[in-house]
Amino acid sequence: MLSVTNISAGYGSILAINGVSIDVHPGEVVVLIGANGAGKSTLLRTISGAIKPKEGQIVYQDQKIDGVKPHTIAKMGVVQIPEGRGILSRMTVKENLDMGAYLRSDKNGIAKDLHNVFEKFPRLKERLGQNAGTLSGGEQQMLAIGRALMAKPQLLLMDEPSLGLAPVLVEFIIETIHELRVKDGYTILLVEQNANQALTVADRGYVMETGRIVLEGDSQALRDNEDVQKAYLGKTGRSVQV
Amino acid sequence: MDYLLSVITIAGINIIMALSFYLPFMTGQISIGQAGFMSIGAYASAICTAKFGLPYVPAVLIGGMCAAIVGFILGIPALRIKGIYLLLLTLGFGEIVRVVFINVDYIGAAAGFPGIPYQEHTLLYAYGTVLIFIVLFNRLRKSRMGRALQAVGSDEDTAEVIGVNITAVKLIAFSSGAFIAGIGGGIFAHYQEYVEPLMFDVMHSVEFLVFTIFGGIQIFWGPIFGAFALTLIPEFLRFIQEWRMELYGALLILMMIVRPQGFISLDSVKTLENAFWRLFGKNTAAVLSPGQTEGK
Numbered sequence: 001m002l003s004v005t006n007i008s009a010g011y012g013s014i015l016a017i018n019g020v021s022i023d024v025h026p027g028e029v030v031v032l033i034g035a036n037g038a039g040k041s042t043l044l045r046t047i048s049g050a051i052k053p054k055e056g057q058i059v060y061q062d063q064k065i066d067g068v069k070p071h072t073i074a075k076m077g078v079v080q081i082p083e084g085r086g087i088l089s090r091m092t093v094k095e096n097l098d099m100g101a102y103l104r105s106d107k108n109g110i111a112k113d114l115h116n117v118f119e120k121f122p123r124l125k126e127r128l129g130q131n132a133g134t135l136s137g138g139e140q141q142m143l144a145i146g147r148a149l150m151a152k153p154q155l156l157l158m159d160e161p162s163l164g165l166a167p168v169l170v171e172f173i174i175e176t177i178h179e180l181r182v183k184d185g186y187t188i189l190l191v192e193q194n195a196n197q198a199l200t201v202a203d204r205g206y207v208m209e210t211g212r213i214v215l216e217g218d219s220q221a222l223r224d225n226e227d228v229q230k231a232y233l234g235k236t237g238r239s240v241q242v
Numbered sequence: 243m244d245y246l247l248s249v250i251t252i253a254g255i256n257i258i259m260a261l262s263f264y265l266p267f268m269t270g271q272i273s274i275g276q277a278g279f280m281s282i283g284a285y286a287s288a289i290c291t292a293k294f295g296l297p298y299v300p301a302v303l304i305g306g307m308c309a310a311i312v313g314f315i316l317g318i319p320a321l322r323i324k325g326i327y328l329l330l331l332t333l334g335f336g337e338i339v340r341v342v343f344i345n346v347d348y349i350g351a352a353a354g355f356p357g358i359p360y361q362e363h364t365l366l367y368a369y370g371t372v373l374i375f376i377v378l379f380n381r382l383r384k385s386r387m388g389r390a391l392q393a394v395g396s397d398e399d400t401a402e403v404i405g406v407n408i409t410a411v412k413l414i415a416f417s418s419g420a421f422i423a424g425i426g427g428g429i430f431a432h433y434q435e436y437v438e439p440l441m442f443d444v445m446h447s448v449e450f451l452v453f454t455i456f457g458g459i460q461i462f463w464g465p466i467f468g469a470f471a472l473t474l475i476p477e478f479l480r481f482i483q484e485w486r487m488e489l490y491g492a493l494l495i496l497m498m499i500v501r502p503q504g505f506i507s508l509d510s511v512k513t514l515e516n517a518f519w520r521l522f523g524k525n526t527a528a529v530l531s532p533g534q535t536e537g538k
Contacts, residue, residue: 010290048403050399050402050403064492068535069407069409070402070403071402071405071406071407071408074403074404074405075405078401080403081400081405082400082403085399086397086399086400086403087400088392088393088397088400088401089396089397090392090395090396090460091389091392091393091396095389095392098389099389099393099401099404099406100404102386102389102390102393102404102406103404104407147404151404151405
C-alpha cells in the first residue's frame with residue numbers, strides 16, 4: 001500500500017532522516033518507535049507531504065507521492081493526525097469534525113461517519129458546540145482521531161497520539177487504535193514513544209535511531225529483542241518516557 | 243446636517259477598508275498595505291472617469307479589479323512569509339505605491355489628481371457596498387470556503403493535512419482583500435473629487451488594523467463596528483481631535499486588557515442572533531449558541 005524507499009529529508013541543510021525505507025501493507029498497523037529526535041515525526045511528515053524529501057521515493061497505491069502537495073496527498077486518502085493533535089482550537093468541535101470531511105461531498109456518507117465517530121467517542125457529542133481549544137487533552141485526541149476518520153482515510157498516519165496523556169487515557173487511545181484496526185479495518189502507521197503499549201496493537205514495527213532504521217520485525221520479535229527491551233521497554237516492561 | 247452626513251459617509255468607506263483588512267486577516271495574514279491597494283483603486287477609477295469618461299460604477303469596479311490584480315501578484319511572494327515579515331513586506335508595498343504615484347505626471351504626481359467627477363450619492367453607494375459585503379461575508383461564514391479560511395487562520399499545518407489547499411486559500415483571501423480596498427479607494431476618490439499620494443500613507447493602513455482589532459477579530463461585524471465607532475467618536479469629540487491617534491492607542495491598550503477578543507465577539511453575535519429569532523418566532527435550532535449540544 002505504502003512503500004518508502006531510501007528517503008532522506010530534513011530541515012534546511014540538516015538531515016533528520018537518512019536513507020529510510022519502510023513498507024505498510026493493507027490492513028496492517030505498523031509502529032515506528034525511537035527516542036526523541038530519531039526522525040519518526042519527520043518521516044511521517046515527509047509521507048504526508050509537509051516536508052519535501054531530498055532523496056528517495058515514496059509510492060502509495062502505485063502512485064509516486066514524494067514532492068506532491070499535502071492537500072493532494074490528503075485527497076488520495078492519506079490522512080495525518082499531526083503531533084500535538086493539530087486541533088483547530090478557535091473552531092468548535094462540530095466545525096473541526098466538519099473540516100475533517102472538507103474534501104468530501106457525499107452527504108449521506110458524511111452523516112454516517114459522523115454517527116460512527118459519536119459512537120466511538122460519545123464525549124465529542126456532548127461537547128459539539130464547545131470551542132475545541134477548551135477540551136481536555138484526552139478529548140482533543142479523540143477529536144483529532146474523529147476528525148481524521150471523517151476524511152474516510154485509507155491510510156492513517158498517527159503522530160504520538162498518547163503524548164502528554166494520563167496513563168488511563170493512553171490505554172484508551174491504544175484500545176481505540178486496536179478497535180480501528182480490528183473492527184473497522186483501517187491501515188495505520190503509528191509513531192509512538194510509548195513502545196510497549198504500541199507494540200501490543202501493532203503487527204510490525206521499525207526502530208529508528210538518529211535518522212535511520214536500526215531494527216525491524218514483527219511486534220513479538222521486537223518485544224523479545226534484548227536491545228529493544230533495554231532501550232525502549234524498561235526492565236519491568238513498562239514503557240520508558242525518554 | 244451636511245457635516246454629519248459627510249462623517250457618516252467617510253465611516254462607510256472606512257468600514258469597507260476595515261473589511262479589506264479583515265479578509266486576509268482571517269487566514270492569519272496581517273497586511274498594513276491596504277492603503278496602497280486603496281490608492282490603486284482610487285487612481286485607477288479616477289483615470290477611468292476623469293480621463294476616459296467612464297460611468298461611476300464600472301470605473302469603481304475597474305479600480306477594484308486593478309487592486310486585486312496587484313494584490314494577486316504581491317500575494318505570491320507574500321505567501322511564503324508570515325507574521326512580522328509579511329507586515330514589513332506589505333508596509334514596503336504601500337510606501338512603494340505611494341512613491342510611484344508621487345512620480346507619475348499623468349496623474350498629477352505629488353500635486354495630486356484633481357477634477358474627479360463628484361458622486362453626490364456616495365453615502366448610498368458606500369453603504370450599498372457595505373450591505374453587499376455583509377451579505378457576502380455572512381454567506382462566507384457558513385460556507386465551505388469560510389471554514390477553510392478559518393482553518394488556515396487557526397492552524398496552517400493542520401489545514402493542509404486535512405486537505406485544504408492553503409496556497410490557493412491564502413492567495414484568494416489576499417487578493418480579495420485588495421479588491422475590497424480598491425473598491426473603497428474608488429468610492430473615496432469620487433467623494434473627495436481630488437486624490438493625492440499623501441492621503442494613502444501607512445498610518446491609514448494602521449488605522450484599518452486598529453478598527454479591526456478594536457471592533458473584534460472573531461467575526462466580520464467586529465471591523466464593521468470598529469470602523470464606524472472609531473470614525474464617529476473622534477468627530478463628536480472635536481476637542482480631542484488632535485489627540486485622535488493617542489486615543490486609538492489608549493483604546494487599544496485598554497481593549498487588550500479588558501476585552502482582548504475585541505468589542506464584538508462571536509458569542510455576542512450568536513446571543514443577538516438567538517434573541518432576534520426568538521423575538522420573531524422562528525425556530526432557534528438553526529442558530530446554536532455555545533454550550534448547546536443539539537446538532538442541526
